[in-house]
Amino acid sequence: MNDQSTLKLAAVDNLCQWADLPFDRSRQRTLAKLLPSFQDRARRLDQIDVDGVEYAFQQPVVTE
Amino acid sequence: MNDLDLDGLTLVRAARLLKRRKISALELTRACLARIERLQPTLNAFITITAEHALRQARRADREIRKGKYRGALHGIPVSVKDLYSTKGIRTTAGSLILVDHVPTDNATTVTRLEKAGTVLIGKNNLHEWACGVSTDNPFFGTCHNPWQHGYIPGGSSGGSAAAVATTQGLGSLGSDTAGSIRIPAHMCGIVGHKPTYGLVPRTGIFPESWSFDHGGPMAKTVEDTAILLQAIAGHDATDRSSLKARVPSFTRQLKKGVRGLRIGVPRHYFFEGVDPSVGRLVRDAISNLEQLGARLVSIDIPEASIAMDCAFVIAWAEAAHYHRKWLRKRPQDYGPDVQNLLQASSFYLATDYLQAQQVRTRIQDAFHRLFQTIDILATPACPLPATPHGIQEVQVRGRIVSVLNKGASFTSAANVTGEPSCSVPCGFTKTGLPVGLMLQGRAGDDATVLRTAYAYEQANDWYKALPPC
Numbered sequence: 001m002n003d004q005s006t007l008k009l010a011a012v013d014n015l016c017q018w019a020d021l022p023f024d025r026s027r028q029r030t031l032a033k034l035l036p037s038f039q040d041r042a043r044r045l046d047q048i049d050v051d052g053v054e055y056a057f058q059q060p061v062v063t064e
Numbered sequence: 065m066n067d068l069d070l071d072g073l074t075l076v077r078a079a080r081l082l083k084r085r086k087i088s089a090l091e092l093t094r095a096c097l098a099r100i101e102r103l104q105p106t107l108n109a110f111i112t113i114t115a116e117h118a119l120r121q122a123r124r125a126d127r128e129i130r131k132g133k134y135r136g137a138l139h140g141i142p143v144s145v146k147d148l149y150s151t152k153g154i155r156t157t158a159g160s161l162i163l164v165d166h167v168p169t170d171n172a173t174t175v176t177r178l179e180k181a182g183t184v185l186i187g188k189n190n191l192h193e194w195a196c197g198v199s200t201d202n203p204f205f206g207t208c209h210n211p212w213q214h215g216y217i218p219g220g221s222s223g224g225s226a227a228a229v230a231t232t233q234g235l236g237s238l239g240s241d242t243a244g245s246i247r248i249p250a251h252m253c254g255i256v257g258h259k260p261t262y263g264l265v266p267r268t269g270i271f272p273e274s275w276s277f278d279h280g281g282p283m284a285k286t287v288e289d290t291a292i293l294l295q296a297i298a299g300h301d302a303t304d305r306s307s308l309k310a311r312v313p314s315f316t317r318q319l320k321k322g323v324r325g326l327r328i329g330v331p332r333h334y335f336f337e338g339v340d341p342s343v344g345r346l347v348r349d350a351i352s353n354l355e356q357l358g359a360r361l362v363s364i365d366i367p368e369a370s371i372a373m374d375c376a377f378v379i380a381w382a383e384a385a386h387y388h389r390k391w392l393r394k395r396p397q398d399y400g401p402d403v404q405n406l407l408q409a410s411s412f413y414l415a416t417d418y419l420q421a422q423q424v425r426t427r428i429q430d431a432f433h434r435l436f437q438t439i440d441i442l443a444t445p446a447c448p449l450p451a452t453p454h455g456i457q458e459v460q461v462r463g464r465i466v467s468v469l470n471k472g473a474s475f476t477s478a479a480n481v482t483g484e485p486s487c488s489v490p491c492g493f494t495k496t497g498l499p500v501g502l503m504l505q506g507r508a509g510d511d512a513t514v515l516r517t518a519y520a521y522e523q524a525n526d527w528y529k530a531l532p533p534c
Contacts, residue, residue, distance in 0.1 A: 015412055022393060023408065034409040038381075041374040042417035048371065050423035 007032045075235040075289035079137040089140030093122035096142040100233045108206045109228040111147045112188040121184040137292045139182030145238040147188035150269035158271040159191040161204045161398040172269025174297040181296040190224030195273045196403045198472040203400035211532035216451040219249030226253035236284040242273045244476025247488040251446035251501030254490045256290045257283045262483030263308035266301030274380035277480040287519040291315040318512040319519040324358030329439035334369045339448040342494040347445040350491035350502040368431035376477035378421040381410035432482045436507035446488035446501035485511040489518040490527040
């Protein structure tokens with residue numbers, strides 16, 4: 001999670017190595033710009049209290 | 065029947081003519097194929113045109129109808145499907161380079177159901193690559209254009225389906241909707257698009273984007289046409305784990321009940337914020353019209369709607385990145401730039417991000433479930449914007465710069481998160497001549513009331529009779 005508009009390239013490189021994603025420097029530069037806004041969405045969701053909330057995975061919705 | 069006679073022809077009217085043998089399926093199919101040949105160079109609504117296959121099916125339909133073996137309202141009707149639907153022996157690309165030579169050995173369940181109903185498959189529609197976007201600017205199969213204004217997006221990802229239906233290159237189509245991909249192009253092309261209740265329409269044989277949110281559904285010129293298509297494809301399928309086991313009601317029989325006494329929720333917040341002024345005005349007029357038709361308007365608040373887009377984004381893109389992970393490693397060059405960016409960036413969502421989003425999803429579902437105990441229908445704009453020019457990633461709305469992709473799906477994605485049925489029905493045109501859709505959402509399993517409300521509005525206004533200039 002990062003408030004900066006661009007991640008450090010070294011951080012993206014580390015992430016790519018960790019995730020075994022063989023992206024070249026050019027792709028990493030693009031991702032460095034994109035990732036903060038993607039992570040912002042997860043961060044906003046993280047603010048919501050979901051204690052005790054269960055979820056159904058790939059099940060039909062309840063219909064009445 | 066010449067090309068001109070197709071103007072204004074609906075599926076229902078064509079069905080009447082076929083049943084009475086005033087026209088043949090072969091004549092109708094040839095007319096649609098002639099129109100495709102004329103419009104394909106400018107609109108590019110198709111990836112594959114299945115002319116020979118269609119003519120064979122049309123001849124068969126004519127033989128059966130002549131012998132008195134009329135199968136129903138879809139018998140002999142030319143339709144197309146988004147090229148995300150598997151078609152046995154017919155190339156299915158998902159709009160991607162990776163599947164450019166893929167020929168399935170089986171049909172999607174829904175394609176088989178259409179075949180059993182006697183339809184004629186005239187082609188596979190262009191789409192945003194892998195259904196991952198709203199422009200239908202496909203880097204491998206070309207740009208699909210909006211029939212109301214060349215150079216503008218038709219919406220997406222089912223943009224080819226919407227452009228084809230709006231111009232009668234077929235009388236209906238099947239699209240798919242993960243965050244609005246049926247309703248956004250329906251709104252932008254001036255047709256009807258219905259995202260059914262999650263699980264009502266089987267997804268077996270439809271290439272996935274996000275299994276939590278993917279829905280198959282019908283797109284057509286009118287609500288009745290849409291209901292007829294939905295009737296044919298809905299119902300339990302044991303090969304799809306998410307398939308509903310509930311009985312499928314008759315959607316067409318309930319269409320004409322009207323809206324008297326229905327409680328229509330009108331949101332005070334979110335759904336009318338940051339909306340293009342002409343879109344907001346047309347949708348408010350449409351809601352007033354529903355009141356004049358006898359519905360009761362109820363002001364409501366649903367604050368959870370404002371987090372639905374984030375929830376949909378995290379879940380859908382994480383699932384899409386998971387589905388594509390092997391190709392992203394081995395063949396990243398075989399993706400277009402925008403889809404590659406989305407999928408690669410989504411590869412970095414944490415499992416905890418995904419699980420949090422799934423729990424938030426339950427919170428949102430619960431909130432909408434409570435809301436629908438006080439109202440029958442939620443009425444909003446389908447999309448905050450009308451169609452935008454191709455190549456534009458951001459636009460200014462009420463002084464703010466917004467992403468076309470994110471803004472485009474900001475209202476539709478709530479129904480994907482909740483699984484509730486949601487339909488976009490045309491409600492007029494902006495001053496620049498671009499269509500606008502009224503979105504009607506109902507409680508889970510109550511697709512019939514959504515379609516009935518859309519039908520009442522449509523019949524009182526006739527926007528579906530307007531013809532695109534091309």
